[in-house]
Amino acid sequence: MDKLVVHPAPGVAPGEAAPGVLLLQGGGYQRCAPTEGQPVADWLTGLGIHVFQLAYPTTGEVEPPEGLHPAPLEAAVEALTHIRAGEHGLALGRIGVLGFSAGGHLAASLCHASQVLGEPVSVRPDFAVLGYPVLSMTHLAHGGSARRLLGLTPTPEELARHTIVNHVDAQTPPTFLWHTAADTGVSATHSLDYARALQTAGVPYELHVFSSGRHGLGVSDEVPATAVWTELCATWLRAIVA
Numbered sequence: 001m002d003k004l005v006v007h008p009a010p011g012v013a014p015g016e017a018a019p020g021v022l023l024l025q026g027g028g029y030q031r032c033a034p035t036e037g038q039p040v041a042d043w044l045t046g047l048g049i050h051v052f053q054l055a056y057p058t059t060g061e062v063e064p065p066e067g068l069h070p071a072p073l074e075a076a077v078e079a080l081t082h083i084r085a086g087e088h089g090l091a092l093g094r095i096g097v098l099g100f101s102a103g104g105h106l107a108a109s110l111c112h113a114s115q116v117l118g119e120p121v122s123v124r125p126d127f128a129v130l131g132y133p134v135l136s137m138t139h140l141a142h143g144g145s146a147r148r149l150l151g152l153t154p155t156p157e158e159l160a161r162h163t164i165v166n167h168v169d170a171q172t173p174p175t176f177l178w179h180t181a182a183d184t185g186v187s188a189t190h191s192l193d194y195a196r197a198l199q200t201a202g203v204p205y206e207l208h209v210f211s212s213g214r215h216g217l218g219v220s221d222e223v224p225a226t227a228v229w230t231e232l233c234a235t236w237l238r239a240i241v242a
Contacts, residue, residue: 099131180214
């Protein structure tokens with residue numbers, strides 16, 4: 001796939017099965033934010049995880065009135081299908097997705113692709129990491145993401161379908177969520193509501209809401225007390241892919 005950049009984990013022996021992560025950057029479905037690309041890939045490969053960074057469809061500066069859907073999710077499904085094909089020597093059952101902001105919405109959509117697309121989808125991530133994700137299009141919604149994905153006049157049914165918390169069930173993959181209470185771009189309510197749905201469905205999850213930090217931090221150490229999310233997530237990942 002020409003839109004998929006592979007970041008191999010150093011030190012993994014040829015033929016050794018290693019875990020993998022599909023990386024989906026944020027950017028409000030307008031762009032893929034660079035700060036959530038290479039720095040995140042460097043962190044994950046340092047944990048021995050192969051990273052597959054997807055440049056999924058975005059609007060750019062000109063927003064299509066009809067919206068992007070279903071192109072971003074179809075691209076993510078295609079990418080995960082390609083990754084699972086086996087040519088990269090990954091460990092089956094240890095292939096997950098990580099997304100930030102709007103990329104977090106896409107990552108969570110990939111975890112529930114059949115419901116969001118309205119048709120059977122044969123692939124699903126084995127685990128998910130969601131950083132300050134957009135998970136609702138109806139409650140404290142991120143207007144830019146909703147507009148670019150669904151167009152200028154989405155129906156209530158479309159908004160509800162893309163409110164991913166509505167789709168959580170016992171088949172949802174184990175999930176690591178983090179957010180900040182100070183996030184003015186995407187309310188921490190998105191992660192709190194999703195965690196509540198995971199709890200109700202009996203899905204393993206870990207949730208961290210930090211007091212400080214702007215939207216879009218990525219792996220930055222700009223706020224040291226919040227930057228520890230990478231250490232917490234690394235511990236969680238080691239348990240998940242052990």
